[in-house]
Amino acid sequence: MVKKSGPAYRCGECGVVVAKWFGRCPECQAWGTIEEVAAARPALAKVVAGAPSSPARPIAEVDVESARAQKTGVPELDRVLGGGLVPGAVVLLAGEPGVGKSTLLLEVAHQWVARDDSPGRALYITGEESAGQVRLRAERTGNVHGEMFLASESDLATVIGHVDAVKPSMLVIDSVQTMSSPAVESSAGGVTQVRAVTAALVALAKERSLPVILVGHVTKEGSVAGPRVLEHLVDVVLHFEGDKYSSLRLVRGVKNRFGPADEVGCFEMVEEGIVGVPDPSGIFMSNRVEGVPGTAVTVITEGKRALLGEVQALVSSTEAPMPRRAVNGLEASRVAKVLAVLERRASLPLGKSDVFTATVGGMRIIEPAGDLALAMAVASAKLDIPLPNDMVIIGEVGLAGEVRRVGSVGRRLAEAARLGFKRALIPPDSGRLSAEIKATVVPDLRTLVDTLSKRSG
Template identity: 70%
Template sequence: MAKNVRAARPVYRCAECGHEVSKWVGRCPECQAWGTVEERGVAAPARFLAGATSGDARPIGQVDIESSRASATGVGELDRVLGGGLVPGAVVLLAGEPGVGKSTLLLEVAHQWASTVGRCLYVTGEESAGQVRLRADRTGNLHDEIYLAAESDISAVLGQVDAVKPSMMIVDSVQTMSSLSIDGMPGGVSQVRAVTSGLISVAKERNLPIILVGHVTKDGSVAGPRVLEHLVDVVLQFEGDRHSTLRLLRGIKNRFGAADEVGCFELRDDGIVGVPDPSGLFLNRREQDVTGSAVTVVVEGKRPLLGEVQALVAPTSLPAPRRAVSGLDSARVAMVMAVLEKRGRVPLGNKDVFAATVGGMRLVEPSVDLALALAVASAAVDQPLPHDLVVVGEVGLSGELRRVNGVGRRLSEAARLGYTRALVPPDAGPLPKETRALVANDLGEALRLLKITGKRGSSKDE
């Protein structure tokens, strides 16, 4: 028996990243931080516990699933991303930048849940109860079944759960919660891990769905230890430009549904509302042809969205022409412009080029390549594109046009909004009957079909 027991030994853990080592070191080998490795007590000995089971195994077909059915939150766009609603015992992490509208969205969720399902406990560690009440008054989210607690100690929060007995709980935010039994400051690795583990245990034991608000770092990733994202069941990213009212809710991880869905919201003075048909927000509809503008269709999750790419090309006297990009991948824009100049014979070497999207939309799909190339070419030669034309296709380095997935679904959405012509690569698959397709094999052919021509190169370049 003694051979099966490993002797207890001290554990040394980094306070910054949570990395554990067998002995003390001055510099963490994982995050390279100095002076952050501390002794965290003694590791529990490993033993073989014969007969320790949590329940009898049974055929998977006999497992009861009725208790795990999702309940709709009442916020349609959130339910779309969650896969139908909140599953009992699920722990959802909602992350986003400060001021993007996370608390406003969750107050709306609490109000809808209290109105349709049952009691909701809203725990705030960042604001006072009065501040949350003022926001609820402004957005019209007051309800008698919403219970508010301003707590930052996890033990007090669990006490509130015993007293209120809610059917759903919101914690805003997990980085402000702390446990007196764990060393470290609130928001640190050890505190966040301990608090999240405690809340997950309560959620699973009581079948209580919990939504946690999380902070993000400068690069947009979830703040805190990476294990936080592994512990929770669902990870949602709330995105938006502070200069735009549009907000996108992306599914990053989802154990109960698709992890690539996107929900659209509009932030207003009186709260936040879902936008079930957001395509019109990214377009500047015109009834006449305009130079330097091309419309394309991207797929966010399973939802096709129309977006507009605009370009401005102007002569410059500077030795190094400017290249300014907004809402697009700058590396991809540089590549497409190089292909356009080499393969499409559109001169851009002594001109400033500005490329941007409409409505604050970020377009990073390869399917945007052809729309970007045509918008820049249109602006360079001052030749407008048809206002009822939609463009979909990826551009290769040799100038060839490659098909993208779901062309038929993309063009069906474009046809619904009145775009009757489409420029697509070959072998695009079945297209809507109401759409007139223009097929081009390469970028040069696409420019000729639209009668956009630049200066011809020498025969050597041909």
Template identity: 60%
Template sequence: MPKPKTSYQCSACGHTVPKWVGRCAECGSWGSLEERQVVASGTARGGVGAGAGSARSPMLPSTPALPLSQVDGHATRARSTGVGELDRVLGGGIVPGSVVLLAGEPGVGKSTLLLEVVRRWAESEQGPALYITGEESAGQVRLRAERTGAVHDRVLLAAESDLDTVIGHVDQVRPTLLVVDSVQTMIAGDVDGVVGGVTQVRAITSALTSLAKTTGVAVLLVGHVTKDGAVAGPRSLEHLVDVVLHFEGDKHSTLRMVRGIKNRFGAADEVGCFELRDDGIVGITDPSGLFLHHRDAVVPGTAVTVTMDGKRPMLGEVQALVANSSNPSPRRAVSGLDSARVSMILAVLDRRGGIKLADKEVYSATVGGMRVVEPSADLALALAVASAATDRPLRPSMVVLGELGLAGEVRRVAGADRRVAEAARLGFREAVVPAGTGRLPDGIKPIPVDSLGAALRVLRG
């Protein structure tokens, strides 16, 4: 009988090598390689083409297969979490038996948001909610709950990091919602590997997913992110769960956004907006007001555009300042915009628009901590810079849309009707749009332009 083949896998990062070495070449960990048996592909599954003696004996299924029309879908209806903006991203609420992964940077407000969720869940009489904390003590969570008003008799708290103990709490409490903060701090005693390593995280997530499917309890997992913004742990972690959400926010701003990355029960491109306050976190149903300056004053160097964050149109203000410089290399400062795209637009303004900026310092930024990276804001930025350079302000009732090409042409943008409708709802009466844009909603006057020169003529009146 041939000797079974073996390989060696790193318990910290999952890297596999055919021979044992003292140090993992992928992550640099010492003594982390563990022996694994390689299953031959010919004996892994029986069926047509399998070798002699490799076919498995059939097993009687516990539940027979049913026609799709007879499968009961009532048990998988989404239940509202009580937080409207989170329900928007989840597709109406959280589905019983589903596993949701909420990932974000440290201090962004993940625990504060989930405390609000468990409080609203308990108040809605949907059953008890169990909050498992592995990063903090129960006293620390109680202090935060008192500050945010999340103390409730049907919210149960346990400071545990052992997976078997967590499952024991679930058997005793029988919750309808389970929050685990965080999955990287949990420990599975029967699994090798360091805490937070690839092997541990995969095993814990698999166990909690199986628990959710068998008991019907909805599970919310908190996950860490790497320096690149990706979910920490194995890539299979995102495949195991049903929903993956990213919690984003600038530490210098109170604005927070929950962005859907994967959703088996709804759209995966929805965005929820929140404002982090001293007394908790509050959903923002109309975030455009956070990104707009007071529009009564007419100031050169400002332009309003409409961006699409997922399916959600949001108005944002782009500002620019052009100043004289005595330095041989004038400064270019960018905040909230793509610096490479800003440099391209400045070059197009100089070559195609006649706005000479070689000896000028140019500062460009967005208002309210908004991040604008899509090309539909190109024309707004170009007009803001031209307005600052010529000291001619745009009319405060005007919104600007359009992508700017290197030849100075203005290209159409997707979803122009939805963008303009959002601007009209907030009181804007004119829209500078690319030529050829389809019919726009009533209540706003379209100003079609086909080139940068035509847009600059609108600025000059």
């Protein structure tokens, strides 16, 4: 007698299969993601080969013109996309509420239809606001055009009807979490709905060679809300980042099937909307106070772009049993490591001092190449000795106090020289360097701190 197998359940977030339903996934700890799936059955019939829709051809004979990227008219976004929007590509733009995703996409839609070689209309579907609200924002930012079409819808079938009627050359969905498919019996924004809506929009994009941009929500941890399969379904995943107290915004590529996945585009929020910043180092270095202890300049890389950033530190004596460690714009664990290395390997006493560290201009530095600049900013603040104004500091600090090599030192120094810096502290074995800047090799952190201490004596 064949024993009938019971229903199987799968987590829509991590994909783990369990024997019974749980409110919380036992593997990834996500709530409300366990769904019943059809039990796997053995194949009862041999698979019959079907006729291919098109014959296979040598790869050299495949036409590539249909896959050429078309510029959006926003150069900073084109940089991250790898040249522009590819026909049939599905782009997911995720970011925190209020960071400016809708403002950016209104600008993209306007530039798409306003240029001389425009490929056609743009359709903007909003599921979070009324059409009147979006129209007011478009007027405020100067993004009103006769070839831009707008609809406030949350039903997927109706959205496809708008696509059939307008026949756009670009489709914007704001946001995918507000859309619902009538074929799925669950609330909008749920795991099942998001997966079904995204799969349908991907199929629509591929069938009609229509580039689609989806707006996505993020969780409080900063990851894209919804099932993990959402990021696998789309072709490009972009994160829109920015501090609400700063006008700077960054579009960071996370996944890109058509170009580099580590590029970054820089924008600035102004009263008229959002504008691209082709030279973001100028924003990061603006209003810099020179000759003050506790400041150091480093150069980080974002994709092919080298960016200068300023690291600031303030060290203050305290009688509290637990000194404060405040971090802003830096990785807290990396700051704790650098402080421990300074105290243990460079004999810099920090155990009875509050230490405040921060970046300037809204920049976030998580790259190891900023370790040495952070260490020297803290040492400068502790010893009350300012660092030279024309010096950049590049290098990773190891647990033994050694300064470790980082990549693209030559490109970093070329960017520093372009902005007027004359000297640099760099790790050993940094390769071929630019002759426009005087570079000094630093073997370890203790040597550098001792040199700075002698200046104070």
